[in-house]
Amino acid sequence: MSQRPAPLAGITVVTLEQAVSAPMCTRALADFGARVIKIENPAGGDFARHYDDVVHGQAAHFVWVNRGKESVALDLKTAAGLEILHRLLERADVLVSNLAPGATARLGLAPEEVADRYPDLVALEIDGFGRSGPLSHKRAYDLLVQAEAGVCAVTGTAGQPAKPGPPVADVTTGLYAALAIVTALYRRDTARGSLKPAGASIGLSLFDTMAEMMGYHLTYARHAGIDQEPLGMSSPAVAPYGAYPTADGQTVVLGTTNDREWQRLATTILQRDDLAADPRFHTNPGRTRHRAALDDAITAWCIRHDLADIQRIADDAGIGNARYNRPSEVLDHPQLTERDRWRDIDTPAGPIPSLLPPAVIADYDPPMGPVPALGAETDRLLTEIGCAATDIDELRRAGVIGGPTRIGMST
Numbered sequence: 001m002s003q004r005p006a007p008l009a010g011i012t013v014v015t016l017e018q019a020v021s022a023p024m025c026t027r028a029l030a031d032f033g034a035r036v037i038k039i040e041n042p043a044g045g046d047f048a049r050h051y052d053d054v055v056h057g058q059a060a061h062f063v064w065v066n067r068g069k070e071s072v073a074l075d076l077k078t079a080a081g082l083e084i085l086h087r088l089l090e091r092a093d094v095l096v097s098n099l100a101p102g103a104t105a106r107l108g109l110a111p112e113e114v115a116d117r118y119p120d121l122v123a124l125e126i127d128g129f130g131r132s133g134p135l136s137h138k139r140a141y142d143l144l145v146q147a148e149a150g151v152c153a154v155t156g157t158a159g160q161p162a163k164p165g166p167p168v169a170d171v172t173t174g175l176y177a178a179l180a181i182v183t184a185l186y187r188r189d190t191a192r193g194s195l196k197p198a199g200a201s202i203g204l205s206l207f208d209t210m211a212e213m214m215g216y217h218l219t220y221a222r223h224a225g226i227d228q229e230p231l232g233m234s235s236p237a238v239a240p241y242g243a244y245p246t247a248d249g250q251t252v253v254l255g256t257t258n259d260r261e262w263q264r265l266a267t268t269i270l271q272r273d274d275l276a277a278d279p280r281f282h283t284n285p286g287r288t289r290h291r292a293a294l295d296d297a298i299t300a301w302c303i304r305h306d307l308a309d310i311q312r313i314a315d316d317a318g319i320g321n322a323r324y325n326r327p328s329e330v331l332d333h334p335q336l337t338e339r340d341r342w343r344d345i346d347t348p349a350g351p352i353p354s355l356l357p358p359a360v361i362a363d364y365d366p367p368m369g370p371v372p373a374l375g376a377e378t379d380r381l382l383t384e385i386g387c388a389a390t391d392i393d394e395l396r397r398a399g400v401i402g403g404p405t406r407i408g409m410s411t
Contacts, residue, residue, distance in 0.1 A: 004363040006033020011185065013094040014039065014085070015069075016076075016109075018046045020142070020167050021126050021206065022098035023065040024174025029094070029181065030068035031357040031366045037088060037381065038066070038372065042073040042402025045374040056349035063371045065174075067345050067354060072382075073375025073402035076107055080400045087385045089118055094181055098126035101137050111201040122184040124177055124202040131203050140206050142167040149210035154217050154236075158229040173209040180204060231291075233324075239287040240265070240294040243324055244302040251324035252302060252310050259283060261319060268317040270301050346370035375403010 011034040015026045023038075023046070030036045040046055046066070051059040072088075075081040089095060095114060097104050104110050104125060111131075114123040128140020135148075143163050146152050151169070156162030184200035191198045211218070216237065221227055228236040233243035233253065240262070241255040256262045259282070266276035275281060275297060280290050287294060302310060307323060314321040325333070336342065336355070344351040345368050357366050378401050382392050395401045 003365065004361075006364065006367070007361070008032040008034040008182075008185075011035065011094065012092045013037065013096060013181075014088050014092045015095070016097040016099055016104070018098065019048050020061060020065055020170035021173045022096050022177070023048070024171055025124075025126070025177035025181070026069065026096055027065045027067060028175060028178040028357065030369060032182075033367065034094075036069040037092075037377075038069045038071050039074050039076070039085065039088075040071055040374055040403075042075055042375065042399065045071070045073065049374065055352060056347070058347060058349055058371070063347055063352060063354075067371050068367055068369030069372050070377035070381065071372035071375055071403065072378045074378070075400050075402075078398075078400050080395060080398065082107065084382065084385070084387075084395075084400075086117075088381070089114075089121065091385070092118075093120075093122060093185065095121055095123040096126075096177065096181070097124075100139060101127060111203065115199065115201045118199065120188065120199045122181055122188060122200045122202070124181055124184075124200075124204060126173055126177055126204050126206070128205060129207045130205040135207070142169045142206070145169045145206040145210055149207055150214050150217065151210055154214070154228065154230050156230045157232045161230065168213070169206045169210050172213060173204060173206045176209055177202075177204050234291070234295075236288065238284055239291045240298055242295060242298075244295075244299050246302050246307045246310060247304055248306040250307040252307055253322040253324055254298065254302075254310075254314060255320045257320075262287065264317050265298075265319050269313055269319060270297060272297060343368050348373040348376075373403065375401070378403045 008029060011029070013026055013029055013034050013036045015022060015036060016039050017023050017026060026034075026036045026038070038046070044050065046062065048062045048065075049059055051061050054060050055063050074084055076085060095109075095118075097109070105113075111123055111125055114121060127136070128138055128145060129135040129148075138144075140148075143152075146163055146169050149169075152161045152163055155164050180202050184202060188198040188200065217228060220236075231242075235241045235255075238255070238257050241257075243251050243253045246252050254265070256265055262281065262284075263276050266272050266281075275294075279286070281287050281294065305313075311321050311323070330336070341356050342353045343356060345354045347370060354368065356368070379392055382395070382401070383389075387395075392401070
């Protein structure tokens, strides 16, 4: 069977990115075949490179979201550095950025300026709180935005709010950004030949993304007039739904999402016809009001059975269930290993395992390109845009460009 061309083959993305949100966006684009040119400060590069050194001297965050990119170490505070950036943009289809508030404007790369100079370019800027409003000037990190948008208040348990473990503000914003870019590219390609510019200027904020993710909780608060308490491993929307201890010292997660499932759980699994007939539990609103009584009954049953038996019985009854796993237990999860979801990718410190992107496209194998060393492709990219070797040497002596570097060292 022949391999299909990459969905984004021929698309070039230039990115001024750091941390997670924009790198997640551009990694998704790279996974679909786009060429991603990552512009980094010669003095250390993307600061996520230095969060930790657990991956053979490299940071776990960085290697996670930066595979398949080309790093160019370029000082954008110099006129020569900016001139090189613009030469790259002349050849690009997309510009992505998530710099500090006001940084792109200081570089002459504010959305309106980019739109005027490159009318066919899709330019997307990720910020914390949007381009206007009372908080637009503030720095915004994943935790700060989650707290501001109410996410932490509905996570954890009552009196002990918590941040979700994964950086959900960064990740979801990055994925929304990739979706917006692909949409804009589609519109551009279908509009070419018209008299109007075919590019796009897109603003996307972490706060707006988290407000969208809070849609259920915000809708409930608006119409019920109350803030729902966080329920740990459970959900305020449905019951029973939670984590329960088993006889062999493990934890099973069981859930029902409708009345029919509840009846099956009560009669087939718990063998409690009395609970199935109890009018308090006939509907989901009733079950959520009397959640504690249901949790007590399920706990009493689960602690008499081993995890494997519970899951077999639940599967046979058509009741959703899962094993509570720690990250180290997911590494060798059979659902990943038996489906061959891990691939080795190259990094400056040697190959490491990396998960394939979630989308499985028939007849297309994601490139799973290497994680770049800081400035590794600087000379090659400058040669590509017409710089002579002597010019590149002069730019390096002047500190305009840097790289490549060894692990743990900056240019």
